Amino acid sequence: MSVDTSTGQAAPERLSAGRRVRRWLGANALRVYMGIAFVYLLLPVAYTFLFSFNDAGRTNLTWQGFTFDNWLNPCGAPQVCQSVVNSLTLGLLVTLVATILGTLIAFALVRYRFRGRSTTNLLIFLPMATPEVVLGSSLLALFLNIFVPLGFWTVMIAHVMFCISFVVVTVKARLASLDPRLEQAAMDLYASEAQAFRRITLPLVAPGIAAAALLAFSLSFDDFIITNFNSGQFTTFPKFVYVSATRGIPPQANVIASAMFFIALALVVIGQVIGVRRRKG
Amino acid sequence: MSIAAAIAETADEGPKGPPPKRRGRFIPYLLMLPGALWLGIFFLVPLVTLFLTSLQTPVAGGDVGQFEQTFNFANYPETLTDPNYYVPLFRSFLYSASATILALLIGYPLAYGIAFKAGRFRNVLLVMVIAPFFVSFILRTIAWRQILADEGPVVAVLRVIGLVGPTGGVYPSAIAVVAGLTYNFLPFMTLPIYASLERVDHRLVEAAGDLYASPWTGFRKVTLPLSMPGVVAGTLLTFIPAAGDYVNAALLGTPKNTMIGNRIEFTFLSVNDYPTAAVLSFILMASILIMVLLYVRRVGTEDLV
Numbered sequence: 188m189s190v191d192t193s194t195g196q197a198a199p200e201r202l203s204a205g206r207r208v209r210r211w212l213g214a215n216a217l218r219v220y221m222g223i224a225f226v227y228l229l230l231p232v233a234y235t236f237l238f239s240f241n242d243a244g245r246t247n248l249t250w251q252g253f254t255f256d257n258w259l260n261p262c263g264a265p266q267v268c269q270s271v272v273n274s275l276t277l278g279l280l281v282t283l284v285a286t287i288l289g290t291l292i293a294f295a296l297v298r299y300r301f302r303g304r305s306t307t308n309l310l311i312f313l314p315m316a317t318p319e320v321v322l323g324s325s326l327l328a329l330f331l332n333i334f335v336p337l338g339f340w341t342v343m344i345a346h347v348m349f350c351i352s353f354v355v356v357t358v359k360a361r362l363a364s365l366d367p368r369l370e371q372a373a374m375d376l377y378a379s380e381a382q383a384f385r386r387i388t389l390p391l392v393a394p395g396i397a398a399a400a401l402l403a404f405s406l407s408f409d410d411f412i413i414t415n416f417n418s419g420q421f422t423t424f425p426k427f428v429y430v431s432a433t434r435g436i437p438p439q440a441n442v443i444a445s446a447m448f449f450i451a452l453a454l455v456v457i458g459q460v461i462g463v464r465r466r467k468g
Numbered sequence: 469m470s471i472a473a474a475i476a477e478t479a480d481e482g483p484k485g486p487p488p489k490r491r492g493r494f495i496p497y498l499l500m501l502p503g504a505l506w507l508g509i510f511f512l513v514p515l516v517t518l519f520l521t522s523l524q525t526p527v528a529g530g531d532v533g534q535f536e537q538t539f540n541f542a543n544y545p546e547t548l549t550d551p552n553y554y555v556p557l558f559r560s561f562l563y564s565a566s567a568t569i570l571a572l573l574i575g576y577p578l579a580y581g582i583a584f585k586a587g588r589f590r591n592v593l594l595v596m597v598i599a600p601f602f603v604s605f606i607l608r609t610i611a612w613r614q615i616l617a618d619e620g621p622v623v624a625v626l627r628v629i630g631l632v633g634p635t636g637g638v639y640p641s642a643i644a645v646v647a648g649l650t651y652n653f654l655p656f657m658t659l660p661i662y663a664s665l666e667r668v669d670h671r672l673v674e675a676a677g678d679l680y681a682s683p684w685t686g687f688r689k690v691t692l693p694l695s696m697p698g699v700v701a702g703t704l705l706t707f708i709p710a711a712g713d714y715v716n717a718a719l720l721g722t723p724k725n726t727m728i729g730n731r732i733e734f735t736f737l738s739v740n741d742y743p744t745a746a747v748l749s750f751i752l753m754a755s756i757l758i759m760v761l762l763y764v765r766r767v768g769t770e771d772l773v
Contacts, residue, residue, distance in 0.1 A: 221581045224574050225596055228654060231611035232603050238614065248614065288503035299496035307500060314511050316704070318712020318756065320729045321749045324736050325514035328521045328746060348510040351503050409604055411715060412729075416737070428606045432719060436610065444607045451602035455595055 232448065239441035246435025257438040261446070264437030270427035271443055274408050277339065277423060281346040281407040286400045288347070289354025296355070297362040311352045322349055323416030330417065337419025345417045346410060350403040357402055361395025522746035533740035540743075547747040553731060557751065560727040561759075563642070563717075564710035567649035568657075571706050572699070574650070575657035579698070580691075582658075583665035594662070597655050605652055609719050612648050613639055616720070640722045648716035656705040664698030665691070700767050704760060711756055728752050 212219065242252040262268035296307060314322065326345050327337075335341060369391070373383040411425040418426060428440050522543060524535035547553050582593045600608060616622050616639035626632045638644055668691055676686035714729030728748060736745035 217577060217581050217585060220577050221593075224578045224654075225593075227574070227651065228597065228600055230615060231608040231651070232600055234611035234614055235603050235607050238611070249617075249619070288506060291499040292503040295496040295499035299499075301493070301496045304496075307504065310504065310507055310512075314507065316708055316757075316760065317753060318708060318729070320712040320714065320732050321518075321753045322511070324732055324745060324749050325518035326510060327736065328742065329510075329514040329517045331742070332517055332521070344510055347506060351507060355503075405601060409601070411606055412713075415733070425604050425606050428604060428610070429715070432606070432610060436607075440607065444603050447604075448599075448602040452595075452599065455598075459591055459595070 235441050236445045236448070239438055239445045241438050241441075243438055247438045247441065248435060257442045261439050261442045264439040266422065266427060267437060267439045267443065270422045270424045273339075273422060274424040277343060277346065278404045278408040280343055281350060282400050282404040284343075285347045285350035285354050285403045285407075286396060289351045289399060289403075290358050290396055292351070293355045293358035293362055297359055311355045314349055314352045315356075319349075319410075319412040323413040326413070327416045337417055338421045341417045341419070342414055342421060342423070345413050346407045349410075349413060350406055353402050353406060354399040357399035358392065358395045361392055361398075365391055518746045518749060521742050522750055524743045524746075533742070535743055543743055543747050544751075547744055548751065553728075553744075553748060556726050556731045557728045557748075557755070559725070560711050560729065560752075561755070563646050563649060563725075563727060564707050564713075566646050567653065567710050568703050568707045570646070570650040571654050571657040572703060575654055575702060576661055576699070579658045579662035579665055583662055583668075597658050597662075600655065606715060606719075609648055609652065609715055612644065612651065612720060616644050616647070640720055640725070642721065642725050644720040645717050645725050645727075648720045649710045649713060652713075652716065653706040653710055656709075657702040660701035660705065661695060661698040664695045664701075668694045696767065700764065703763075708756055708760070712752060 238247055238250075239257055240253050240255070241247050241250060242254040242256070243249075257263070292307070292311065295301075296304065296311075323345070326341075326348070329335075330337060330341055365388070370383050370387050373387045374380065378386065409425060410423075411429055414423050414426055415429070422430070424440075424443070428436055431437065431440070520537060521535070523537065523539045523541060525538045525540045525543075527534040527536050578597070582590055582597070586593050614620060616637075618637045618639075620639075623632065623637050626638065627634060627636075632638065638647075672690050672694070673686050676690045677683070681689065711727075712729050714727055714733050717725050717727040717730050729752075732745050732748045732752070735741050735748065
């Protein structure tokens with residue numbers, strides 16, 4: 188772009204190279220800055236992807252050469268796939284429970300005025316403002332004191348606990364922006380309260396609930412700190428990666444992470460395209 | 469879309485919802501019961517247990533990990549005066565404050581560019597901001613090891629510029645830990661700021677220009693104040709988790725860079741000294757709460773919950 192303008196106005200003032208660079212930077216400073224920020228954000232993602240092709244046995248730290256073997260054999264390293272299955276099972280169950288509990292609270296908070304409403308708001312806010320280390324260690328202190336064996340269920344309890352708040356705020360935001368007149372109009376047209384809820388409110392809130400469910404799933408799937416405190420022998424994918432970091436992470440972990448990245452990206456793109464179509468049509 | 473956006477959403481409550489109903493007195497309580505019980509039993513009760521644990525002392529002649537309830541408040545001053553603990557605590561706040569400032573310096577212009585200069589690429593850029601979340605954060609942190617390693621690209625560039633000597637490096641070090649923290653929480657900073665910038669009415673900025681404000685004055689007097697709720701939400705969403713994090717310090721630092729999270733984890737899970745770990749957890753939470761309250765009061769957005 189800068190080249191075009193400088194050749195266009197060639198004669199009038201001869202700018203030194205340094206000055207031209209400075210002038211271009213002046214006009215495009217924000218873009219350059221954003222470009223650097225995006226490199227910073229995405230470089231580790233690129234590295235994770237790149238190292239999924241690394242021809243390394245167990246210690247995937249330095250580049251050893253290119254291979255497709257890891258992609259052809261994603262379960263090749265012991266425990267990788269088991270940990271992914273564990274994380275997926277856990278994530279689905281946590282999402283289901285946290286979404287239901289959180290959505291109910293969101294409805295209560297937005298639709299009703301009642302005693303204890305601000306206390307409830309505080310109860311929802313506090314877990315989000317508490318560092319994960321404290322959440323994890325306090326729950327472990329409870330489990331230790333009442334002798335609950337650690338495993339799948341203790342992790343599930345912990346995940347639902349910290350996901351509820353995020354579901355509440357997400358659904359609440361959607362619910363609060365709904366036009367109340369739509370529901371009133373339905374009832375003016377002789378819909379019962381239940382019908383108005385089922386035919387009008389629920390479909391309109393559904394995107395918020397879906398977003399909350401996705402958020403809960405990704406929080407649960409990616410959690411490490413709270414899981415590490417409450418999991419005992421149970422291994423999730425992040426825990427597997429962290430534990431093997433000392434010995435060297437098998438490249439299969441990068442394969443799985445990269446595959447999930449592209450699946451998630453595809454879902455987002457599909458969602459966006461559908462959204463754009465709907466707005467147009 | 470994301471935690472950050474969701475919280476930014478609540479930070480300044482948007483359009484008000486339908487008029488709250490007054491009839492059906494028990495319905496809201498019934499709706500809330502299961503979730504509130506879950507939070508009560510698995511969030512509030514554990515905090516009480518943790519507090520009780522922090523007042524325990526070892527059983528005389530007992531095994532490792534055996535403690536009895538003696539309400540020994542001396543655990544607190546004892547732990548706080550031990551340099552093994554107050555140094556990492558101080559370091560945690562130093563690192564997380566640095567990471568928060570860096571994330572603000574990177575995230576604000578980024579959010580501003582996406583909100584005002586991206587045009588039809590806005591959604592694409594937003595997806596690029598959240599894209600890192602699609603890769604497990606532990607793997608991304610480990611990727612930083614490879615990027616910052618002595619044979620990696622960053623050190624090569626720094627050696628050419630002369631910022632590090634021919635044998636020097638940046639991993640493992642305090643710089644690597646702060647870079648990792650900044651990196652991991654940058655989207656949490658960017659998204660709420662974006663959410664509040666997106667709502668800024670362009671006509672207000674234009675009006676400032678019509679009244680002979682320079683673009684910079686217009687930004688400082690109009691855009692910046694209007695985006696403050698996002699800045700507050702973003703700094704909190706970065707500072708709080710960064711202060712309690714131990715993954716970055718464990719993966720990118722040396723033992724000299726341990727943060728309070730590492731101490732809590734180690735004391736709890738490896739030493740099995742539950743009272744000391746509980747004391748540390750409480751001190752961490754209390755200091756964060758105090759700092760957040762002071763900060764929020766100073767910046768002047770009370771309407772956070």
